[in-house]
Amino acid sequence: MASGEDDSVERADDEAQEAVLAPYGPLPRGGSVRPITRWGADVMHRPQRQVSEFDDALRALAADMIATMYAADGVGLAACQIGEDVAMFVFDCPDESGRRTVGVVCNPTLTLPEGKERFLDDSSEGCLSFPGAFVDCARPDWAAVEGQGLDGEPVRFEGDGLLAKCLQHETDHTVGIVFGDRLSAKAMKRLRKQHDAAVADYPAEWPT
DSSP states (O other): OBOOGGGOOOOOSOTTSTTEEOTTOOOOOOOOOOOOOOTTSGGGGSOOOOOOOOSHHHHHHHHHHHHHHHHTTBSEEEGGGGTOOOSEEEEEEEOTTSOEEEEEEEEEEEEOOOGGGOOEEOOEEBOTTSTTOOEEOOEESEEEEEEEOTTSOEEEEEEEHHHHHHHHHHHHHHTTOOGGGGSOHHHHHHHHHHHHHTGGGSOTTTTO
């Protein structure tokens, strides 16, 4: 998920600092930045393969995803966004209070509020796989995700604000949904216009 101009995230290398919540430990580092896969690629529009082996290869993939997310100034990235058919995403994203949460989720399942507890946040949203474009997209203002970590252990993350959007956006990627699928034709037209105007700033090899 891309961070908008009003959602810039100040990050430091030390994830143990007080402002960052890392309930399952720091994010893997040392990965390589890869080109980001764009909307239209087959892998972006179908459910991803469930993770069944929690090994060094999976950890190395997560490290590459994290390096790519930071290079692209994003707040979340799914494996399909670097061309990998794996149901996993990584994130480093602030909630409504500004507190950052970092994590890795394999095989995510999403829980959203219902009934009287359901309120929509229609703030702007962007995707690193359709770069340079942002448009309002209504989603529930709170979300929780459960899944597995890199060692196969159960993990759970929840939050509001941009974090809620990020958890929903990235879980969508693991089932083959891009946020453009959730937009009206009019909103999608605005999004595409912005994207096309910025295309020169995002060559095919971006952000490598």
